[in-house]
Amino acid sequence: MTISVFSHPGYAAPIGKHVMPIDKFALVAEGLRAETGVKLEEPAPLTEADLLRVHTKAYVDAVRSGEPRPLAESQKFPWSPQLYPSVLLTGGGCLAAARRALIDGIAGALVSGFHHSHGDHGEGFCTFNALVVTAEVLHAGGAVARVAVIDMDLHYGNGTASLAPARPYLFNLSIYGNDYAANRAFRDVSQLQHSDGDNHRSIALAAGAGRVTMLAAMERGLELLEGWGCPDLILYQAGADPLREDPYSPLELDHDDLFERDRRVFSYAKAAGIPIAWVLAGGYTEDVSKVVKVHLNTFVAAREAFGSVGP
Numbered sequence: 646m647t648i649s650v651f652s653h654p655g656y657a658a659p660i661g662k663h664v665m666p667i668d669k670f671a672l673v674a675e676g677l678r679a680e681t682g683v684k685l686e687e688p689a690p691l692t693e694a695d696l697l698r699v700h701t702k703a704y705v706d707a708v709r710s711g712e713p714r715p716l717a718e719s720q721k722f723p724w725s726p727q728l729y730p731s732v733l734l735t736g737g738g739c740l741a742a743a744r745r746a747l748i749d750g751i752a753g754a755l756v757s758g759f760h761h762s763h764g765d766h767g768e769g770f771c772t773f774n775a776l777v778v779t780a781e782v783l784h785a786g787g788a789v790a791r792v793a794v795i796d797m798d799l800h801y802g803n804g805t806a807s808l809a810p811a812r813p814y815l816f817n818l819s820i821y822g823n824d825y826a827a828n829r830a831f832r833d834v835s836q837l838q839h840s841d842g843d844n845h846r847s848i849a850l851a852a853g854a855g856r857v858t859m860l861a862a863m864e865r866g867l868e869l870l871e872g873w874g875c876p877d878l879i880l881y882q883a884g885a886d887p888l889r890e891d892p893y894s895p896l897e898l899d900h901d902d903l904f905e906r907d908r909r910v911f912s913y914a915k916a917a918g919i920p921i922a923w924v925l926a927g928g929y930t931e932d933v934s935k936v937v938k939v940h941l942n943t944f945v946a947a948r949e950a951f952g953s954v955g956p
Contacts, residue, residue, distance in 0.1 A: 647684035648948060649745045650677060651738040651754040658722070658731035669933055670755050673925070673940045677755075680941070682948050688741035688754070690733035695740070696773055698781040699808060701765045708732065708772060720767025721828070732772045735759075739775035739924055740782055743878060746922040747788060751911070751951045753944060758794075758882040758924045760802035761825060768804060768828040775924070776880050777808045780815050783878065790814060793876035795866070795910060798884030798926040799894055800825045801839070801847060809845040816873045817845040818866045822854065822887055822896045832895055844873060850887075852895035856902040859887075863909055879914050879921040883907055885928025885939035892929055900935075904942045911950035923947065 652674040657667045677683050696705050707716040709729040717724045738754035745752035758776040761769035780792040793816040796802040802819040803826055809817045824831040824839065831837045834849040841847055846869045848862045870876075883906075885891070887898050898906075907923075914921035923943060928936030 647682055649684050649686050649752045651688045651741045652685050653687045653734050655731055655734045656756060658725065658728045669936050672937045673755050676937055676941045677944060680944060683944065688737040691736040691740065691778065695778055695782050699764060699778045700773055704765050716766060720770055720772045722770065736773055736775040736778055740779045742922040743779045743783060743880060746920040747878060750920050751947055753923045756924050757926050760796055760798060760805045760882060762804040763807050769825060771804060774804050774808060776805055779880060784814055789877040791874060791876040792878050792880065793870055794880045796882045797906060798882055799823050799886035800830055806845040810842055813844060815844060816870060818870055819847040820862050820866050822850040823893060850896055853897055855897040859898060859906060867913060876919060879919050881910050881921055881923040882926045883923050883943045884926035885936045888939060890930050890935060900938060900942060903939050904946055907943045907946035908950060911947050915950050
């Protein structure tokens with residue numbers, strides 16, 4: 646009896662020395678091999694048709710070909726021929742986890758959700774928005790009627806929010822400690838005021854916020870989700886960058902706090918009978934083992950909340 650987690654060596658495009666620790670995907674996979682109750686599986690890549698449900702053809706073509714270069718690199722990664730195949734695989738991991746969650750109740754993917762990606766360009770290390778692409782593919786195929794994204798990366802999920810208004814079946818909840826707009830992070834959440842909508846809501850965590858404040862924000866956020874309605878699937882983006890040791894984080898959250906964050910999300914889904922698929926998100930500490938620990942703890946929290954599932 647296992648929880649399926651989708652991983653692939655092709656997730657990591659060659660981006661050289663970069664603030665994004667691209668090797669974390671393989672390191673988390675290696676760490677999971679020492680855990681019980683996990684089955685590592687390889688996903689199929691997304692198709693171009695999947696991407697075009699959300700992204701413009703001009704943008705998809707730019708990422709595939711590298712031209713025009715500013716558009717191909719709008720997510721702040723150096724372009725290479727390996728970029729397009731890698732993001733097809735990472736998006737495929739998110740979709741595979743969601744499909745498996747609909748069967749088993751829970752699954753994960755060692756990918757990011759890429760929540761800063763907009764329909765016609767990328768931002769903030771996010772090329773194609775795997776969260777929204779996954780929701781679109783499943784909704785169009787009749788597998789789900791309503792999907793909720795619970796985004797607890799350090800940064801506001803501005804890309805997902807931009808894509809939500811045209812998709813009334815999708816609800817995006819972003820609980821964040823850095824706002825994000827125009828490809829720029831705002832550490833002081835009082836600096837920027839974005840607009841929420843009926844199906845995209847957000848809660849800012851002020852500098853210095855700790856466990857009590859975070860858990861209260863989560864309670865309010867889940868009330869907002871319940872006010873919108875019960876989804877058929879939750880996509881949970883579990884960021885490592887809220888960790889207080891992260892260079893971008895103004896929050897006072899340690900590993901135990903982030904574990905409790907994850908446990909609360911998974912326990913909510915389990916109690917409500919809502920299938921949930923989780924993905925990883927940012928984490929930029931110089932010691933990448935601290936990022937890996939957050940992500941491994943997310944699996945442990947899932948296992949604790951759900952126990953053993955699946956065949």
